[in-house]
Amino acid sequence: MVSSGRYSRSTPRWRRVRDLPRFIVLAVLAVIFLAPLYWMLSTSFKPEAETISIPVQWIPKNPTLENYNEIINSPDGKLLRWTWNSLFTAFAFTFVHVTLCVLAAYPLSRMRFKGREIWFWFILSSMMVPGIVTLIPTYIMMLQFNWIDTYHALIWPGVAGGFGVFLLRQFFSTLPRELEEAARMDGANSLQILLFVILPLSVPVLVTLGVFSFMGSWNNYVWPLYVATSPDMQTLPVGLTSFSQRYVTEYGKLMAGTALAAIPVLVAYLLAQRYLEQGIALTGMKE
Amino acid sequence: MTRASDWSPRRGRLFALNDSNPLVPYLYLLPHAAFFLVFTVYPVGYGLWVSFHRWDLLSDQQEFVGLTFYRNLFDPSTPQSQFFWKSLINTTLFTLISTPLLVGAALGLAVLLYRPIFGRAVFRAIFFMPGILSVSVMGILWRWMFDNQSGLVNVIRQEFWGLPVIQFLTTEGWAWVPIIVGTVWWTVGFNMTLYLAALGGISHSVYEAADIDGAGPWAKFRHITVPLLAPTTLFITVTTVLASFQLFGQSQVITNGGPARSTQSVIMYITEEAFGNYQLSSASAMAFVFGALMLVFTVIQFRLMVKDLNTSRER
């Protein structure tokens, strides 16, 4: 294998031909991966009678928007409201979570004080507690706070995770000290150093943590299933499953609802793809 | 790992309104710590407290029952022990089958994609994309792909291969197929990305040396790629095992734990006990037993992560 990492126009043709089998394998796998999504879209445009027809109809014979119309206008479904709930809680959660993690990781990585190592170890060890252990007591607490079916229950309980602090502390520790010292010579206080020296250098890791928090909140299923139960407060994943119970045999509508929930996320992914992959690489111990 | 340039408290007074105040670091820590104590530390203790009582939401007095609910789990005659261990076996089975698939397929995809090829970015996006979907979307999709009568899988089996319909969703054993296939489709891209990042860290000179020795692609894969990726493989395996044990949404949406509880996961059973039967204490006790089992794995994972981080920083 040659170490030139890139193809260019000057790549000899024989090399491209040699890659053909690999390309074919990849293409077949890609088709298999896309099949369910294609099938979802295809079905969502079929009239109900054609959804379960044999032979398979890969392309709808009589495409219709009826399913979407029905789903969007169904009084039982509140896809828009659920999407808003999901968006709002995910943004609020991400903002609070990243802010708290930054504030905690800063002194843990750049200041000396009594109890620093102990506290950091304590936060780290909390990452070892599986979520299910705190699910029930936190649920009872939500009842005591009267937070069931409110945004509070969806946002606050998860904001102080250990992973974010850990990730940011590791990153902050790698930043060169000279910049900070220069700023301190100029008379900057610790908050100014954080805001104007450290954070601008940490944008990639902050975006990564942000994207992760957002995805975590957006796709959270177990917790909202029990604390946000009324139709107006459900988040998209939960609302969609309860809603889909009604259409369990009406595949066209079921798939239209599923598509409506899936498409925006897929589009958002294509926009934020770089950060996500970067972030995964980061968590996978490489910087 | 403190350095001279770290901020350190000077001889400031407790009432100073600037950085000389020794309380400054604690002030930064305070917001996170407050939430951390209320929603992470306190619930663990509170959960233990709940598990020693017969917790009743509708009464002001909570009856103390000591270790009753823990004993129930180790007394074969109670339904709790029967279902809890059954669901644990189910979850373990799922983990044992899905982990090798998720690791192997991810490595395969990463190796296929690592070297430049026409459309590489598109392929990467396609393999990763399903992971973005929420568990309910993925579940509804695969429940329907494997529908007993009209699912695409059965339709294709009948139409193109002339095979009889398999009642995937209602047959014990077969019911795992949609769950596992769906899970692999859903999460393999994540592991693939980790592998691609790790492959990027392997120096080309190693391969070039092997080329000079006349090693074929398979030999190179076996004797260079696999050993060099060992730490990554370990990391991915542990995280996948941990994630697999948290199985909930896939089973809930695709099979609802059926047929006959054969695909019910531990988390599903605990939530059923807590929110279906309102046996909050019994469910808490189960959560702690399960949590203790998980802790063993997590300690291993934690060790790996710290070790890896240290080595990657030394690089």
Added chain:
Amino acid sequence: MNRKGKIGLALLLGALGTGGFILAQTQSSYTGPKVEITYLHGFTGPDRPVMEDLVKRFNETHPNIVVKATAQPWGTTWNQLEPLVASGRAPDVVVVNEDQITRFIARGALTPITPQMYRSANIDTNRFFKPLFETASYKGQSYGVPISAVAYVMFYNKALMQKMGVSKVPTNRAELLTAARACTTDKEGRKPGQAGFDAKNLETWGISLYNNWVGARMAYSAILQNGGSLVDKDLNANFNTPEAVEAVQFLVDLVQKENVARPNSTEEAELAAFSQGKVCFFPSGQWYLDRFEKTPNFSFGVAFPPRIGNKQDATWGGSSHLTLPVQRQGYDPNKRAAAMEFINWMSAAPQNLVWTSTGSLPTVRAVAQDKKFETQPISGIFDKLDSIYATSGFPWGGQVLGPFDGAWERAYLGKQPVKQALDQGVDEANKQIAQARPNFR
């Protein structure tokens, strides 16, 4: 609901308003100051507009009461009700179904309704079918009134029966067997019992049996018909008595011995097959009525399930009851009085007639005698409304029905012999009941 249905409903409501119904509208029993009450129910899907319309009319006819209604899936309400009561945020009125009601009563989440309260709200409890009303009673106290009922019925496909030469809807075991055999053919057109009959590949078959909880209600009905029951007098599970085993064995034999029902099937699959004219008899909830009526060129009928047992007519039924959740100290008595008036109005004959017109079963005697149903398929079971038995009266509904449904599933799928499946179910249920007992009053 489609537009046609909406127009029909509007016409019906109009007819009621103009004296199309004999019963006079009673005066409101609430005369206090203006109050707002919250009302939580699970009537979604096609039932939703009906309920919303009724609530709207209530608000129009009661200037001093404002009802704020919320609809959500039933299961959500079951998960919420206790937490809502515990945190003092329970709605003023909530609809609870027969499978949950005893549990919530015995957990102390619902308020008993005393004869005095019924009197002051002008509710004569004799207006309801007695078994339906009793469904919401526990230890001699009443906790709610029924507003709608469902039952397990047998739909039959007239076209397929005719094609197969079945002229009579079966009413007992022997007739059911004969008819089901006549309806069954394999892909090659052979009948059960003929040489080469391929039971694995049925083209048409006699009766739909399936694995989920709805499928298990067929087994429950058969057990009752045979004189069996789910629980004994101490409320422990006992659905493994000889009568019960015999009844369930007959159903399982329909699959395994007679080959007139498909093995391993699901409700969705059988529903699709029935709609496509592949199966003669489809026992299920009468809630599919609406769907079948909307299916074009579909000639079907509704009958009371045939008497498989040898004791009595019986079928499973469910009902929805208006109840008053327990409230915190200092609850506004005006709200309670307004809630009682709402219960009175909602369960009165004119409103029950509206429900019945949308495919529910009557809960009020006067409604069942109304002339307008004579020509409708659903009236096929009106003469047996007193033979409908809910699964209520024991607080551990889930602990009994869960194992029962599981036992049916195992027996139906052929995983276990019937006796063994039912024994295991009873054993599971009683272990769970023993665990659950301390939680109930």
